[in-house]
Amino acid sequence: MSKRSILHMLDPMPHNSPFDVNMAVDAGFDVLMPYSNVKLDSVHRLVQDAIFSRGPAGVKQTAMFIGGRDLGLAMDMLNSCKQAMVPPFEVSVLVDPSGAFTTAAALVACVAKQLKDQHGKALNECTALVFGGTGPVGIATGIIASLAGADIALVDHLLLATADDAAKEYNRRFGCTMRGAVATNAAEKSALIEQVNLIFCTAKAGIQVLSAEVLQHAKQLKVAGDVNAVPPLGIEGINSKDFGVPLAAAINSPKAVAVGALAVGNIKYKLQQALLKTMLETDKPLYLDFRNAYAMAEQLL
Amino acid sequence: MSKRSILHMLDPMPHNSPFDVNMAVDAGFDVLMPYSNVKLDSVHRLVQDAIFSRGPAGVKQTAMFIGGRDLGLAMDMLNSCKQAMVPPFEVSVLVDPSGAFTTAAALVACVAKQLKDQHGKALNECTALVFGGTGPVGIATGIIASLAGADIALVDHLLLATADDAAKEYNRRFGCTMRGAVATNAAEKSALIEQVNLIFCTAKAGIQVLSAEVLQHAKQLKVAGDVNAVPPLGIEGINSKDFGVPLAAAINSPKAVAVGALAVGNIKYKLQQALLKTMLETDKPLYLDFRNAYAMAEQLL
Amino acid sequence: MSKRSILHMLDPMPHNSPFDVNMAVDAGFDVLMPYSNVKLDSVHRLVQDAIFSRGPAGVKQTAMFIGGRDLGLAMDMLNSCKQAMVPPFEVSVLVDPSGAFTTAAALVACVAKQLKDQHGKALNECTALVFGGTGPVGIATGIIASLAGADIALVDHLLLATADDAAKEYNRRFGCTMRGAVATNAAEKSALIEQVNLIFCTAKAGIQVLSAEVLQHAKQLKVAGDVNAVPPLGIEGINSKDFGVPLAAAINSPKAVAVGALAVGNIKYKLQQALLKTMLETDKPLYLDFRNAYAMAEQLL
Structure with a gap:
């Protein structure tokens, strides 16, 4: 049986965003796990905790999402994610604070x-x-x-x-x-x-x-x-x-x-769905920020 | 494929109640998302985050639950939910703090x-x-x-x-x-x-x-x-x-x-299940508090 | 329809561990519910909230996991769990802080x-x-x-x-x-x-x-x-x-x-999976700590 997909949702705010939750459910993630009040210096540990437990097949069914409201912090968290990866134990990450990207x-x-x-x-x-x-x-x-x-x-x-x-x-x-x-x-x-x-x-x-x-x-x-x-x-x-x-x-x-x-909004919706689904389908881990979002938005139009 | 149902569970206490979680799972919600330590003034944003991301078909498969221990606060949170809705982007809400209702x-x-x-x-x-x-x-x-x-x-x-x-x-x-x-x-x-x-x-x-x-x-x-x-x-x-x-x-x-x-307890169990399921089945969003609970309890007897 | 299995994951740290989450998903739990920042004196209430809402068939599909980083605290939490059970309303508990056990x-x-x-x-x-x-x-x-x-x-x-x-x-x-x-x-x-x-x-x-x-x-x-x-x-x-x-x-x-x-690590992985699955399969509630882990590890070798 193939492993269920898991999205670990890291948010520096007191609550994860129901918007992001809904989108991730509709994009097809089987299991969503919220982590709120996440500080930048906790990201490394959370990532390493996430990458080592499912084996090579499992990491492809595991991804992370970074939310929040602060663009700079969100990008810092993305960088911290990248640094914590230990290929081939590496998962895709999408960063989209407040859906801004x-x-x-x-x-x-x-x-x-x-x-x-x-x-x-x-x-x-x-x-x-x-x-x-x-x-x-x-x-x-x-x-x-x-x-x-x-x-x-x-x-x-x-x-x-x-x-x-x-x-x-x-x-x-x-x-x-x-x-x-x-x-x-x-x-x-x-x-x-x-x-x-x-x-x-x-x-x-x-x-x-x-x-x-x-x-x-x-x-x-x-x-x-x-x-x-x-x-x-x-x-x-x-x-x-x-x-x-x-x-x-x-x-x-x-x-x-x-x-x-x-x-x-119509394009934004399709775009966010496409980015989330990309993480489920990719063979090689992806780090998706505003640049990837823009490239994909151009394709959608 | 029809969208999976989501219950966003808002609780002003430090932890959501496992009782409510169990009940919502058994009532058939596909995905449960906990939000703890929710302050009254966060409810508006959480609701608006929840209603705009799934389209008209999706809102019918999305609902909210308000827990906690304080009746007055729970009813205030319900009112805040109502005010945050933007029909047709509107979801059902059940309020049942500590199962008291x-x-x-x-x-x-x-x-x-x-x-x-x-x-x-x-x-x-x-x-x-x-x-x-x-x-x-x-x-x-x-x-x-x-x-x-x-x-x-x-x-x-x-x-x-x-x-x-x-x-x-x-x-x-x-x-x-x-x-x-x-x-x-x-x-x-x-x-x-x-x-x-x-x-x-x-x-x-x-x-x-x-x-x-x-x-x-x-x-x-x-x-x-x-x-x-x-x-x-x-x-x-x-x-x-x-x-x-x-x-x-x-x-x-x-x-x-x-x-x-x-x-x-036997009636309470059936009642809570019935209220939760009502939110999954209704075509028109419902706001369910102690009044609805009592009306439905009378029907169950 | 048989009830979906639920794992209530109690962690005294600010975040549940993605490692534990991944393992529980792969062990087959249908629904995972995280509770972070859990204090010892909250355990009793959380357990009693978890055991009374699913009936005798439901408790067999309900379990708890205790994480964290402190062995002594984790064992104290396990003891608090035991004391809160009201047989036959009793669920299995696995304690494995930081995967240490x-x-x-x-x-x-x-x-x-x-x-x-x-x-x-x-x-x-x-x-x-x-x-x-x-x-x-x-x-x-x-x-x-x-x-x-x-x-x-x-x-x-x-x-x-x-x-x-x-x-x-x-x-x-x-x-x-x-x-x-x-x-x-x-x-x-x-x-x-x-x-x-x-x-x-x-x-x-x-x-x-x-x-x-x-x-x-x-x-x-x-x-x-x-x-x-x-x-x-x-x-x-x-x-x-x-x-x-x-x-x-x-x-x-x-x-x-x-x-x-x-x-x-290979044995640890099989062991943790086996312990989690044991909770799903047992007819009688189990309290699993390092002693059970060692006994099962010996069997796996």
Whole structure:
């Protein structure tokens, strides 16, 4: 009888996320084991405890998931996992804190797809703003798009320093080239978006970031994507299901199109399922982070 | 392939209860996920994390369970669950802290059944005492019986104020009309039970609350129910399996009958199983608390 | 339909061990439920919560596992489990903190097997040293071998008092007769091993405890066993797969043979699987500790 598959779910937060649990069940893992309040220095021991007990056939049916809310910590935990492996006693690991990596990968891939289909352009020809740019999804969006060549500014809604710090920290870490920016009111938003080609809206659910009045200042906008599915949506006039539909509110960018939260969510869902299933099917252990998520999101589109 | 069913088990205590776990497994949930030390203000996030990841078909195979030991907190958590739902992304929730709701519902339903069968009476024609009335099962018993019309006094074994406070708090909360009472010794117990029609004994396991000597003071007793299955039982002379058997020790209430802990436990078991299974079978999400438990217990009898 | 089997896994540490989880899955338990940070005084309640909800048929499909890192605490938890049982509501319990009991049982059984096969001797005719003797595996090794009649010294690498304290504590507890010893450098190790018959090496992974230079001082060595599978191994010149192979480095004990970590690990794996499966198959509840582990390890060889 083949061994049942096991997903050891490590989370630095007080509780594992029911979202991740549901996804892992639906991806087909037989047994899910939660570990919450996991500290970075516990990861090594947990991994070594996980890899040595099932034999060579068993490790292929064993995988780990790293959640939480902090991107840097999650990546540190992934690195700690890698260092703890003792090939051939080695298992696959997926890291997706707060779903930020899969959400960001889906968002960037959807926007890039429309950019290509509707405008014949690629990310490396574009300037882009990430509103909500200092949260987990925003930072991951910025990193992915920057590594794909876009000229990225992470926009904080309160302080420039917060955005600058995030940009610097993750530039250093992943070799990308983001800047910080700030927009605390409509006037500052209007000024920021005037010449920008792409807008990623990753602010909190239920908050309208860009009103129609602000959007009319955009003169070079090509694609705007939003991940907020809870009304009011992040961009006025956008529809959650939009995928390449004209963004009418951007009256001075008549060719601008929108990507709504459900369009992104649909890809994010398929993407997370695909990543989880990949760990069950691979013959060689995989370490899956935002880079793999983006590559797979591109394939899904 | 249909999705596997998942029960997310939220518990404010340091550990989920193995009792609840066993029951949920036997009710047929495919996957159980424990969350312990859950604070009230974490419930909203946990619920929203649980409802958005499985699609419309998936939410019907997803449910939540709320445990713990504190009735008020458990009901607050249930309310927080309700507020977090975003129909059609909505899952069923069962709340049963320490099994108190199902135990109390089974106890009251069993006593009401014997009251009707043996005496032709209903709860709203009766006065009743709840010994151990300030613990979770006692309070839930009082609430259920009071809402069914009985004239209820919650009896504390140390302080009247404790009983009064509990009665007031839950009267306000659920619109019932309980009083507090105290009985610290045999004389006080004897005085209390003299004119009462119903006795619910919900004190701790292994403690005899009513001796034969005390019971002889009961002159209007019709039914006495006990949930203590560990000798000495809560009521002298009762047998755990009694279900409508004369309570011989109540010599001045010759028609009084007894309901023992195993008779109650048998219904409680069926009831908890039925409530859990209801969540798996329902097409429309259900919020199941002591009221639903009592309604279903009546059906089971 | 027969009830699914459930293993309630109690661990005093912040996280249950993925090792134990993997083993329990592979042993065939249908549902695993983790409880971490379990305090000794919570065990009674957890057990009583576990035994009363599945009926007589259900308890046979319910078991508990006690992990952690502290042998004494684990045995205390086992005792607390026993006291909480209410036959026939009683479930099997396996205690194996850090896998120490199964590892030690496998190690001692393997060494005893080679001692008999190659030298025609039994443990009760031999003196033995346990290096790494104050860690969980070392102490368990000492206890098992001492109870089998060997003259045991637990060797600490820093302080004699540490070894003496451990020996006294566990002698009192389990009726064995161990001594403490210390060896902080090669000279002290050389002196200690000069007349000894058996060496158990249970120090940390990746640390060489006995060099070839030290080993040449052994003049009466018959069998040396090592549980360290991570190079450098615990004993110079040993091979992880050795099982009765001459220990060439012990040049003044030409008949000495070695038992390597993978040989021990192979038996430990089978042993832990067998113990877990025994709980699923037994008709009468079992309490399985290092004694049962050793008895079963002997059967496996």
